[in-house]
Amino acid sequence: MNKKVLFISGLLLLNGCSTIVDNQYQIAPKGKAVTQIEKAKQLPLEMDKEIKVAVTTQTQVLDIHSIDSPGVIFELPMVKNGLDINIEAEINDSVFVPSAKVINQSGDIRAELDDRGLVYLKPRLADGNRLQGNIKVHPQVGDSALYLVIFTDKDKLDETVAVSHPAKLDAEGRGNYFPEVGDIQVPRALTGTFSIEAAALGARTSDQSIVLPALSATERPQQESVTFYHQAIRAAIADNDVDKAMGLLRDAEQLGITDADQVFRDAMKAQLDKQ
Structure with a gap:
């Protein structure tokens, strides 16, 4: 995840879809549109290990289960007690707002996450502004394979995500109150970076603090x-x-x-x- 906090108010004027990619990130598999999971390129998902992925303009497009956007597919380990999956999207000058579906080998949806399930996390220590979501899934009888599909809602690209103004964050860090500074609106994009980590259900003892809802601006x-x-x-x-x-x-x-x-x-x- 990018270690750079958004300390420039000029972010208000930025509306591009640039993606910061360095050696921390795996580049999402490239390719043309795919309509079947079994024919799509996939990334392995290791348990209890953070994986950082960059979605670029060359990322394969998914055209399955009402999805129409660049996306990444992970084959999930079949853990008897189920999986607790944490997803964090990095907010830069734009943001890839993640949605997710867990689908079995027959195309049945076992779990879903959309932008209503995301929360906004303020910068903390080395981490910048982020969106965080969580998805839990239990293998069911007849499931021989489970796939996690991460994508974004193409129909909402004209919307923005509200992040705290750097001046307000600085004031809060000093114990002051800075009410007259409004939030910064960051545009959604088809590209961006996110991290994902999976653990067995019950393995996590505490969750990160929930701050403000991510997608409210007014x-x-x-x-x-x-x-x-x-x-x-x-x-x-x-x-x-x-x-x-x-x-x-x-x-x-x-x-x-x-x-x-x-x-x-x-x-x-x-x-x-x-x-």
């Missing part, structure tokens, strides 16, 4: 947090991931979001009514 920060936690709790329960929903509920209550418990209970009731 609401005030406090309302952003409320909206994010409401949506994240509902999404986790809809995915039958009650443990994740409980964790989000605890985090929300610590932030003073008093109605998070009601959102949790309403979502649980709605999910039970569907069954």
Whole structure:
């Protein structure tokens, strides 16, 4: 991942799709459009090892399962207890906003992640602005192979991602308050860099702190947090991931979001009514 923090306000004027590539990154497999996973070029995925990938203008285009964008396919190890996969996209002058699908050998979708499941991580230590998402998958009876497909939503390239202004970050680092500086809007792109790491479910003892929701640009920060936690709790329960929903509920209550418990209970009731 690029170690450069966005400390230039001139980022507001940048709207290109440049990709920073150095020897930290694997270049995503090149090629023309593919319509079948078994015919696509793949990258190996090693457990408990961070893999950094650069998606470029030469990356193979995926035309499968309603996907139409440059993408990367990983063949997943068949772990009995399931996989916990963390994805982080680096935000530079543009950002490859990742979506993901886990698909078995028959084309059945086992898990999905879209931009609603991403959170924005502020610069920390050597890491710059990032989007983070998590996807969990359990092999099911009949699954002989599982593939993780990472791509971006081509229909949303006219949208932006909000990142904290460097002046505000500097003020926060000094313990000051700098409310009059707005967020910087970074354009989405078909190219960019991301990292991925897979572990057995239950192997991670703690997750990184959730900061602000990534894709909101107009609401005030406090309302952003409320909206994010409401949506994240509902999404986790809809995915039958009650443990994740409980964790989000605890985090929300610590932030003073008093109605998070009601959102949790309403979502649980709605999910039970569907069954």
